[in-house]
Amino acid sequence: MEKILVGLKRVVDYNVRVRVKSDGSGVETDGVKMSINPFDEIALEEALRMKERGEVNEVVVISIGSSESQQQLRTGLAMGADRAILVETNDALDPLGVARIFKALVDRENAELVLLGKQSIDGDNNQMGQMLAAIWDRPQATFASRIELNGNTARVTREVDAGLETNEIDLPAVITVDLRLNEPRYVKLPDIMKAKKKPLDIVPATDLGIDAGPIVREISYEPPARRERGIMVDDVAGLVAALKDKGLI
Amino acid sequence: MSKVLVIAEHDGIELNPSTAKVVSCAAGIPGAEVDVAVFASSASEIASQAADIQSVARVLTIEREENSHLLAATLAPQIVALSDGYSHVFGPSTTFGKDLMPRVAALLGVNQISDIMTVLGSHSFKRPVYAGNAVLTVEALPLQVVVATVRTASYTAAAGGNSAPISETQVNVDLPTHTRFIDIQSGASDRPDLQTASRVVSGGRALGSSENFDIIYKLADKLGAGVGASRAAVDAGYVPNEMQVGQTGKIIAPDLYIAIGISGAIQHLTGIKDAGTIVAINKDEEAPIFEVADIGLAGDLFSIVPELTDAL
Numbered sequence: 001m002e003k004i005l006v007g008l009k010r011v012v013d014y015n016v017r018v019r020v021k022s023d024g025s026g027v028e029t030d031g032v033k034m035s036i037n038p039f040d041e042i043a044l045e046e047a048l049r050m051k052e053r054g055e056v057n058e059v060v061v062i063s064i065g066s067s068e069s070q071q072q073l074r075t076g077l078a079m080g081a082d083r084a085i086l087v088e089t090n091d092a093l094d095p096l097g098v099a100r101i102f103k104a105l106v107d108r109e110n111a112e113l114v115l116l117g118k119q120s121i122d123g124d125n126n127q128m129g130q131m132l133a134a135i136w137d138r139p140q141a142t143f144a145s146r147i148e149l150n151g152n153t154a155r156v157t158r159e160v161d162a163g164l165e166t167n168e169i170d171l172p173a174v175i176t177v178d179l180r181l182n183e184p185r186y187v188k189l190p191d192i193m194k195a196k197k198k199p200l201d202i203v204p205a206t207d208l209g210i211d212a213g214p215i216v217r218e219i220s221y222e223p224p225a226r227r228e229r230g231i232m233v234d235d236v237a238g239l240v241a242a243l244k245d246k247g248l249i
Numbered sequence: 250m251s252k253v254l255v256i257a258e259h260d261g262i263e264l265n266p267s268t269a270k271v272v273s274c275a276a277g278i279p280g281a282e283v284d285v286a287v288f289a290s291s292a293s294e295i296a297s298q299a300a301d302i303q304s305v306a307r308v309l310t311i312e313r314e315e316n317s318h319l320l321a322a323t324l325a326p327q328i329v330a331l332s333d334g335y336s337h338v339f340g341p342s343t344t345f346g347k348d349l350m351p352r353v354a355a356l357l358g359v360n361q362i363s364d365i366m367t368v369l370g371s372h373s374f375k376r377p378v379y380a381g382n383a384v385l386t387v388e389a390l391p392l393q394v395v396v397a398t399v400r401t402a403s404y405t406a407a408a409g410g411n412s413a414p415i416s417e418t419q420v421n422v423d424l425p426t427h428t429r430f431i432d433i434q435s436g437a438s439d440r441p442d443l444q445t446a447s448r449v450v451s452g453g454r455a456l457g458s459s460e461n462f463d464i465i466y467k468l469a470d471k472l473g474a475g476v477g478a479s480r481a482a483v484d485a486g487y488v489p490n491e492m493q494v495g496q497t498g499k500i501i502a503p504d505l506y507i508a509i510g511i512s513g514a515i516q517h518l519t520g521i522k523d524a525g526t527i528v529a530i531n532k533d534e535e536a537p538i539f540e541v542a543d544i545g546l547a548g549d550l551f552s553i554v555p556e557l558t559d560a561l
């Protein structure tokens with residue numbers, strides 16, 4: 001296949017303890033470490049492995065967001081992507097808006113496969129890939145833990161509540177990936193240097209002429225209900241007594 | 250008035266308990282009338298289970314051969330056709346609903362409200378974001394259909410005892426053949442289902458091997474509990490993926506949760522926030538799991554767990 005598109009979203013790093021701003025307008029991002037959404041990194045790793053096996057010629061990484069997302073795209077290039085596209089916008093976009101922009105790029109690039117993370121760890125929505133597949137009118141295989149390309153089809157093993165479900169899909173298609181698909185490679189310093197020379201196109205979102213609405217309005221953020229630290233017991237007898245006390249055994 | 254269409258989850262034989270939880274949520278919308286749609290190749294058994302759920306006004310069955318496996322690509326266009334006249338279309342935030350509902354939403358030209366945990370009004374909801382580290386109040390646009398998934402751990406199943414009318418419904422749309430079901434592999438188990446069990450015992454990386462996980466199963470069986478695991482335990486291959494609890498696994502709300510050899514990473518904790526009582530067994534007194542545990546016991550799990558199993 002000629003080309004795979006991979007989405008890379010800039011998100012608060014998964015190790016950060018996220019705090020809600022005191023005015024409820026969002027979460028603290030000032031001075032907070034930002035990274036590639038971990039699921040997206042796995043999607044990119046899979047695309048790179050496909051390229052290394054000779055199953056695809058070009059891996060293009062895409063981010064939709066503010067100009068700072070260039071950092072994550074550069075990291076993607078350093079991992080081994082061939083080229084990057086930033087669709088630049090400072091607007092808050094909903095998953096449907098992102099899917100519509102992605103669809104415009106799919107058309108422009110004639111992509112045969114789009115690999116995405118199954119969810120981003122900020123909004124935790126788990127919807128963009130499915131939406132892209134819907135408006136593209138193509139198959140979706142979500143939560144992938146194994147992908148096998150066979151010419152015009154792909155066999156995808158999906159992590160579902162009941163176990164591992166395998167679907168066969170025709171290409172082109174959208175596949176969203178789960179954590180156990182692979183372990184992403186570490187970026188080495190020489191690769192970071194090389195990545196600086198790789199092409200990174202910046203396309204203003206307005207150039208694509210996409211209606212990114214409608215929007216789900218964010219009214220306010222609040223911290224979750226906290227669980228209080230309970231008691232410590234000294235031994236199994238203490239544990240059994242405490243459980244009995246609560247009427248649990 | 251709100252009319253809610255709930256998409257039933259089932260395995261071809263039995264209705265999944267998630268459906269009654271979605272009905273609970275839907276019934277909380279002021280003045281809502283709740284219908285349940287059963288897509289199946291043979292729907293009557295499942296439909297009568299759905300008709301039993303309190304607050305259900307009608308059960309619609311859509312029998313087609315293509316519905317013998319519930320694939321998002323074939324279900325979504327049928328749901329879109331059926332959704333005419335409904336103000337809301339709801340599914341569970343299980344992997345079934347997460348896969349399906351965004352496809353429905355996009356075809357209807359709206360965003361999905363993901364993981365509803367509280368209904369504030371017909372278009373106003375609370376949902377968790379950032380692995381549950383924040384709760385966001387959102388408002389969907391008025392006059393647009395609301396497509397949503399319901400965070401099942403936030404709701405108890407609506408009671409039974411109803412006998413809603415069941416009507417066979419035709420949905421005449423062409424369905425794609427580009428997505429084909431091959432098979433499903435489940436680590437079949439006689440233990441209570443993780444998502445509905447009132448007691449769950451989970452093991453983490455500390456177990457060290459699948460053989461060692463036996464002590465977790467033994468304790469669980471003594472308690473009649475379901476068994477879960479941390480991501481680290483799944484990644485290491487001690488247990489199958491369907492046992493993962495957390496942000497990217499199952500979100501559960503048992504009355505009793507026992508975390509054994511699990512450190513308590515935020516991604517794990519987000520899966521158990523709604524548990525009644527959390528018990529933690531960990532040899533590290535500083536482990537973050539103790540910050541949320543109702544009962545903590547610091548020590549070596551390999552001696553504590555067998556001793557506890559014997560003591561029960």
Ligand SMILES: Cc1cc2nc3c(=O)[nH]c(=O)nc-3n(C[C@H](O)[C@H](O)[C@H](O)COP(=O)(O)OP(=O)(O)OC[C@H]3O[C@@H](n4cnc5c(N)ncnc54)[C@H](O)[C@@H]3O)c2cc1C
Nearest residue numbers: 453454455479480481495496497498510511512517532550
């Ligand atoms: C995007 C993303 C999503 C994730 N989603 C999930 C998810 O859904 N679910 C999930 O669980 N994780 C998830 N994780 C992983 C999470 O961050 C942690 O890495 C994981 O939960 C750790 O598992 P653990 O507690 O078993 O292992 P560890 O963190 O290694 O903890 C092992 C614990 O065992 C204790 N221990 C060791 N030996 C003994 C002994 N003999 N007796 C008693 N205690 C002992 C140690 O003190 C330690 O606290 C996710 C991570 C990312 C980045």
